[in-house]
Amino acid sequence: MDIATIVGLVVGLATIGVVLIMDGGSPAELFAHPSAIILIIGGSLSATVITTPLKVALTLPKYMIQAFTTKNFNAKETISLLTKLADRARREGLLALEEDSKKIKDKFLQKGIMMVVDGVDSEQVEAILETSIEQMRARHKYGAGFFAAAGAFAPTFGIIGTVMGLISVLKQLDNPSALGESIAAAFLATLWGLLMANLIYLPISGKLKANSEEEARNRYMQLEGILAIQAGENPRIVGEKLNAFLAPGDVKSDEAANAKGAKAPAGRAEKAQA
Amino acid sequence: MDIATIVGLVVGLATIGVVLIMDGGSPAELFAHPSAIILIIGGSLSATVITTPLKVALTLPKYMIQAFTTKNFNAKETISLLTKLADRARREGLLALEEDSKKIKDKFLQKGIMMVVDGVDSEQVEAILETSIEQMRARHKYGAGFFAAAGAFAPTFGIIGTVMGLISVLKQLDNPSALGESIAAAFLATLWGLLMANLIYLPISGKLKANSEEEARNRYMQLEGILAIQAGENPRIVGEKLNAFLAPGDVKSDEAANAKGAKAPAGRAEKAQA
Amino acid sequence: MDIATIVGLVVGLATIGVVLIMDGGSPAELFAHPSAIILIIGGSLSATVITTPLKVALTLPKYMIQAFTTKNFNAKETISLLTKLADRARREGLLALEEDSKKIKDKFLQKGIMMVVDGVDSEQVEAILETSIEQMRARHKYGAGFFAAAGAFAPTFGIIGTVMGLISVLKQLDNPSALGESIAAAFLATLWGLLMANLIYLPISGKLKANSEEEARNRYMQLEGILAIQAGENPRIVGEKLNAFLAPGDVKSDEAANAKGAKAPAGRAEKAQA
Amino acid sequence: MDIATIVGLVVGLATIGVVLIMDGGSPAELFAHPSAIILIIGGSLSATVITTPLKVALTLPKYMIQAFTTKNFNAKETISLLTKLADRARREGLLALEEDSKKIKDKFLQKGIMMVVDGVDSEQVEAILETSIEQMRARHKYGAGFFAAAGAFAPTFGIIGTVMGLISVLKQLDNPSALGESIAAAFLATLWGLLMANLIYLPISGKLKANSEEEARNRYMQLEGILAIQAGENPRIVGEKLNAFLAPGDVKSDEAANAKGAKAPAGRAEKAQA
């Protein structure tokens, strides 16, 4: 479960409710005119569906679930795994990784290591895995783009609803007693358009985009590691390369390990010359 | 037929109609003042026509049809075809593809394979096909750009219409009984501007853009395959390369095939060394 | 004459006029308060002139004329010319092109072929011609940018005018009979700002940009052809390369020619091996 | 302490206060309706938290502190240090830098020099340090992006609050005496939304972005220096390379040094030939 999404949503809705009550109203008023809700949701989704390939529109629920779940990328664990594999590859050769590769749970990493074991050419490995990351990114873009488009359409349909409401109000100016109530109802559409866009559509789009960037970053780190292993690079350099993806603060435990290595300067110098 | 475009359009228009009826009006009111419709459509299209090369403006109907039809790119079929060709090319040489190339229905793919058979230099093949994809993209951009521009102009012409209406209202303040009706008529232009932009122009522009990206992606996949065949690459690697364009879920059947191949490790190792 | 620009402008202005008459007014009302027109044109142009290098501001009329005229790039004719030159260069050597180059009307193409005849190094030819295209693009950007800036400033000056008008209205609330008229006059500035931006400035900016892209695309096609000729490439490949710049539908006549070539497979195979 | 942030904030808030008093009100009025403040802060932050990975949301206070503190990059000092190291490396070899590297306080610079001393391959050093800079940039983007998103959401929640307020006002039109007061309260939400966005969120986002660019620029300068040292380049060239990162005015003292060098033309010529 992605806690940030849920906390944000709950707090956001609670804020709206509290403010309505503080101002002497009640959250129920938001639902007084269902036509506003129908217009906003119906209008924004149908406009977005036109914009979108059918295939994407059909996988919409999948994208919503993705925004509420977290993929956990434990970068440090991945780095320690790749460094270990680099070490073994150097000592026992690339074929020795066959056993290890079967135990890797991450499909992407496993596929990469298996290609290395199979002796696939380094440039091909890079091309295949990079295509795979970039195409993943392109697919993710559809999901984030769907909600971004819906978030752009929703406030406009809110204004459409309010203008439609005002037009019918203006035709009935002879009944001034109901005037205020009718104008209020007209503005409800604007309110729903803004709320749907700013509490649902746009934040979900932002979350999907952030998740996609996080995953791509992690994949590129794995790709870097796989290529370094294939090139037979020094495990310490592999570690350095991968740690460069982390914030300085996150590498401390690793630096402790380096410090330990520093006690054996001879060994280090030998490795570094490789 | 592109179902998403049609479903979106029908649902969107139905939503507007339903909301108008729920609020005690009728869809007929939208057409009460034809001057609003004339202004929005006339204004937005004429401004866009100025923006656009004449050639593009004349092919406008073609672009509208494109937004309502789908080109079906069956990526899996293309991959299996290219893998088969790669296999034959490896066994019988590139010239053996001449027969196959005549049966290919996709003009782009056919042209590529024929150049390979004719012995055109690999870099030339890449340059010619890439130019062809990028120029296609540039042409598609005109169509999407036309509707995007129309979608940007339409709401502004809506505001122009409303301001023009309000100006004439303000000059006749001495007749307060007709005031509401006149202001309502003025706002109709804003409504039409927003509806044309958000239900017609912008979604169609988005669809044309999405279709273009889909086609370009498919073309680049074909290009990758053609070059791999020309380079005499291992059919399994060709398959891997092309499958990297698919979502992991779509490759399953293919992985089953790989699993089968895994039973013959000797053969695989031999291929992978190539 | 660029017909699209003129048709768009005439239809756009006619639409405004017709709508004004349909709503019971007359186009003359637009010119009732010249101060609105002075503010919009004076304000938007002076703000844009500050934004722009003096040299560009002085060539403004030239840019306006450019938006109303079309350069005709006949791509097919260029392709057939370049293919013919490629053929002659292959048979008689590059120096044989000297005569032909003198007859070429297009200055850019002529300069390129002359450098090839003079034996200028291929990389230099590419660098010089590419610089030339990119600098042309940069110059064109100034013109399109001028009108885009004016189009961004105009509506804001419209609002400035309306706010100024409303402020003076609000100070004379004691004369309610003239109130409507005064507010109407204030809104006229908004109307002029929107009309100038959406019927004049922005469409002209769009047209200049589209013309520039069209010219750059054509120049890059010529550059490709010149370099292919210098490299002594097979005329058929040169044709393929240049046709890749066209839409598939535009190449038909050329494909007929290819079909003719297909009757002489021996010759073709020989050429393709080059 | 980053003085610009603090000065800007204090002057900005003081301006608001002074203007309120000049117009016959008092700053206390801004806090008359706490529901407006709750809505803006609660709404904008919760929408932004949905948009953001949880990890980033939790480090929010860290980012706020960063906007109020300055990292001091003394570029000239760094240049003089790197030139000195280049000089020593040329005379005594790369291993002679081991002692110096231990004294360097900047962790990034130290890591780079240590890799050079350890004999890590030049391309690896570049790859590792560049990854490190780009990943730092990506992390910084999260912080700036958080406040940019909050700054985009805040005014919209202001409008949401005002619309909610107007809706309840319109329902109580029968009590005209309190009308003005209620509408004023409704507009307070818009005011808070605009103030939070324009005095807090957006400027802080801008500052974080500017700080990040400044740091990246400095890191790339250090990287350039490290690679030049490793390549054994002439200290004078190293100096030239790094001074190119400075504004011409900032290099004066250095040019004085060059002038001194100019008195020994023989030595300079010898160096420049290297």
Next chain:
Amino acid sequence: MDIATIVGLVVGLATIGVVLIMDGGSPAELFAHPSAIILIIGGSLSATVITTPLKVALTLPKYMIQAFTTKNFNAKETISLLTKLADRARREGLLALEEDSKKIKDKFLQKGIMMVVDGVDSEQVEAILETSIEQMRARHKYGAGFFAAAGAFAPTFGIIGTVMGLISVLKQLDNPSALGESIAAAFLATLWGLLMANLIYLPISGKLKANSEEEARNRYMQLEGILAIQAGENPRIVGEKLNAFLAPGDVKSDEAANAKGAKAPAGRAEKAQA
């Protein structure tokens, strides 16, 4: 003096004044409520100062002066100088440029030629000068960005001022006689926000950006020339390369020179083969 900036500013301000008088008011009304002016200038500048590194904020006056002055880049003169140097370098060797380099007034060009004379490696010269241009561009961006940010903040502070004004108006609805005057005063803030942004901040930002692009373009032309001289290229090719930076119309005099050269085809052919 940059005449465009001054003409634009004077005409723009005069337009505002004339329009105010035509509408029966007077320019003095703009200054009737100093609180509006204080809010706009104080608010927009303090928000921008938070956004900006302190160093940039302090050099603000320098940037304002830059927008009002023109650097004169005489491209044709530079080209004729560089062609002359290329000629001498070819005949007498690179060292012969030492004398000439001392007479060059342009610091950037001088530095480049001096490095060439000193025998600095070609790639180093390119790297140093390119860094120098790009860093100049980055510094210029700060100045343009400062005014762009101020131009974005100013209208919002205008709305803030108007909302603040309206809130206090709404609290005093019991005094209807002063109502119009107070609302007018509230709108003055919007007017000032729009005027400051559209006549001062944004145009100055645009001018600084245009100046920077002009300078960068000129620098890249000089860089191209310096590298061509160092590579010992034919002066005629150097001329062609640099003329490609000019508009075709500006090269006429040069083409006349070429025509003269054409009378000596033998010599030209010999040069072109180099």
